[in-house]
Amino acid sequence: MIEAKDIHKKFGDNEVLRGINSQFKAGKKNLIIGGSGSGKTTLLKCIVGLHEPTSGEVFYDGQNFTEMHFRERVPIRKEIGMLFQNSALFDSMSVEQNIMFPLNLFTDMSKSEKLDRANFCLERVNLEGKGKLFPSELSGGMKKRVGIARAISMQPKYLFVDEPNSGLDPLTSILIDELISELTEEYNTTTVVVTHDMNSVMGIGDHIIFLYNGEKWWEGTNKEIAHTNNKELNNFVFASPFMKAAREKL
Template sequence: MIEIKNIHKAFGDHQVINGVTAEFHPGITNLIIGGSGSGKTVLLKCMVGLHEPDQGNVLYNGRDFTRMNFEERIAIRKEIGMLFQGSALFDSMTVEENILFPLNMFTNQSAAEKLERANFCLERVNLAGKNHLYPSELSGGMKKRVGIARAIAMNPKYLFCDEPNSGLDPRTSIVIDELIAEITDEYQITTIVVTHDMNSVMGIGEKILYLHQGKKWWEGSNEEILSATNKELNDFIFASKFMKALKK
């Protein structure tokens, strides 16, 4: 479980995150949603230590990440997998090398065992046999899937996904969403997905945190969201004609 307590983050005079507190449980897909500039990605980066929160605590199963030294943070990070918005695959490495990279760096497994694990991860994301392609040879959806394969290579306890659907067509978006939800359920990972994609919200949002102006504005599930009375949330959710029609 991940708990965040009273997180504040500002860049200069601009307060981006303003006292957000929440809990994210394992085995379900936790979504952080909100409009552009609402602070979703900054909150995610505060949780994984890519940004230092100005105030507040991030607890991984009770261990306070914000108060850890460099070595302790490294230990926690080995339990984290992350899918980046742009996939962030290493350009100079093949698909296989990308997945093997954390295994080579942190495990003492034999080459055969590592390769077996890499192949398993690739099969899990339906990319078996694509081992020797370079990221430049992959489509956007394939890059995301390799990103997921790399993120799960070390059997993480926590999975963070930053806008996994951005730049993807609707069908591929659903495939990625379903993959994230399946992996979360299968390995009982604590998964946090940052998104503003309404298909994701309705499809896999078992727990949803809505951010507005850097504050937690609403919390609930995808079943509750349609009947929520919060004005800002409704403005966000039912911005499109399709969603308005769905509500009616």
């Protein structure tokens, strides 16, 4: 479990996060949603240590990550897998080299062991036999899946995913959501997903926090979201006619 306690984050005079408290549970898909500028990605970066909170604390299974020095954080960072919004693949590396990159940094596995692990991860995301290709030869959806394969290469205890469906067609988005869901359950991972995709929210949202103007405005499940009286959340989730019609059927 990951816990955020009273997280504040300022950039100059701009306070982006205002006292966020939440728990992200193991074996669950924990979604952070909200409009543009609400602080979703900033919160994610504070949790993984890419930003330091102005105040507040982050705990990984009871360990105070915020108070740790860089070297002390390494064991936890080895247990973190992350998929960035643009996949963040290295263009000069093949698919299998991209997947092996964290293995090269954090393990003493032999080259053959790393190749075996890379190929296993490719099979897991349904990209068997694509290891020799380069990112320029992949579609957007395939790049996302390679990003997921790299993220799980270290068998992470914690998986962070930033806007996994950005730029993807609806069918590919569903496939990515299903893959994230399967991996979370298979590895009992604490998965945290930043998304604005309402199909993802309603499809895989075990635990959802809604940010509004840098504050936690609502917290619950995808089943509870259809029956909330929270005005701002309703305006965000059910803004489109399609989502309004879907709500009426729930």
